[in-house]
Amino acid sequence: MTKTLLVTGASSGLGVSVAVQAALAGFETYATMRNLDKRDALDPAAKAAGVTLNILPLDVEDSASVDAAVAQIIADHGHIDVLVANAGVGFARATEQATEDDIKWVMDVNFMGLVRCTKAVLPHMREAGTGRVIAVSSVGGLVGQPFNEIYCASKFAVEGYIEGLASYAGPAFGLHFTAVEPGGISSEFAASAMKQIEQSGGLRDDAYLPLIQKYLGTRQEPTDGIYQTPDEVAAVVMRCATQDNPPVRMRTSDWSEKFSRLKTIGDPDGKKLQAEVVETMLGGLD
Template identity: 60%
Template sequence: MPRNILITGTSTGLGIALAVQAAQAGFKVYATMRDLTRRAALDTALESAGVAAEVLQLDVRDTASIQTAVDHIIAADGHIDVLLNNAGAGYVRTTEQAPEDEVTWVMDVNFHGVARCVKAVMPHMRQARAGHIVTISSVGGLVGQPFNEFYCAAKFAVEGYMESMASYITPSFGINFTVVEPGGIATEFANNVMKQIGETGGLIEDEYLPILQSYIGSREGRDEGVFQTADEVAEVTLNAILSDTPPLRTRTSEWSENLCRLKTDLDPTGLKLRDKVSAEFLS
């Protein structure tokens, strides 16, 4: 029986690449998305690759929809081997500019959504004494970046959440945890940022505007090697899932590794710290 994998956020970009590559690697793929009317791109990619996936509705902000998807998989297979938390959203605003409801939304999608999905699968993985929970984080989960304070705060929260669980759940129940930390993904970064800004009130004429314009310009003008394709990030992610010793954290490119090096040099995979924390607090 093939291992199965539940992937969130598969209607676009990286989510599509993850679903395709997981299917190519032999997984039974449950590809989920909030809005099933947006599944056409996924269906096309799967067909082009000659692979299949079962597509389910799942909104990471809706506990009931998460439970429905998990219950469906358990009824069909009796187990969930891998949860791949991919759903997320960027957000570019300063602390002074950001309305409280938007800050709540960013944290809900990027952090609470992950926790909801983990909570839903954890009883089944714990009973099986096996499983792998993988979350697409970001270099922004290790290194704060201009205008991304709320996005980075959510990703920092995700990293602390995953690291904390790994310190006692892995040694106790055999469930592995991995956070994947890409840099930029080549999906027209500036256009996506401008779309998000436009949907949340547009550019604000204040003292931050020239700094924001400089930030956007610097991202657009980055040399080759900074931005990766979705396929490249998906490949690193699948390699971590298929590893006999999955890393707690992994960067996806030389650029992202170099950006984080001051924080990661002594323990690039995070496994040394995981084991040290387990020994310090549980022995």
């Protein structure tokens, strides 16, 4: 039976690479995005790879949109084997500069978007007794970083959500939950951070200006391995999607391993903690 894979945020970057690599790996792949007019990157990539993708609208901020996409896949194939929750936004502003609407938006896309998608697929995976949810997190879900406290908070929430599900829905129902933690992806961070800053009023001449200028200056494609291509990160996602016993968390590069080592050195893949939580809070599961 051909396995199905649903990836969100497939209009650009990592989402495009995951969709193409999943199709090449033999998955019946559903590439989803909020706006179907934004296929300028996806369509040429699929054509170049010689693969066929199923493309559906899915807005992670809209439960009805999420539910409709999942219902369509179930109607087509009867099962969803892998959810790659990739849709997300960056945000680089000091807390004093962030509006409440800014903060709600980041949390809604990055965290609630994952929850909505997981909530929609989970009943089908649970009933089938198989399935996996792969959340594209970040080293920012492990390590707080300058001017990224709102973004990091959203990714810390992703990490806690995945860990929590892995502590009971994983072992009890034969499911797997993984947070994939890249460092930077190509030059997208600096460009998207600057775009977002400009759209919300630009750099402000205040006490934070020297610090944020210094911060942004360190993010311009350094040569120390921080950035990976979307294809490189997608290859890690696909390894997680196909291995028999995937980890609870996995970094995508030597840089991301080094950067987060003080948080992960005792339990790099999260499996020890998963086992301890299951034993402590559920008395183990037979």
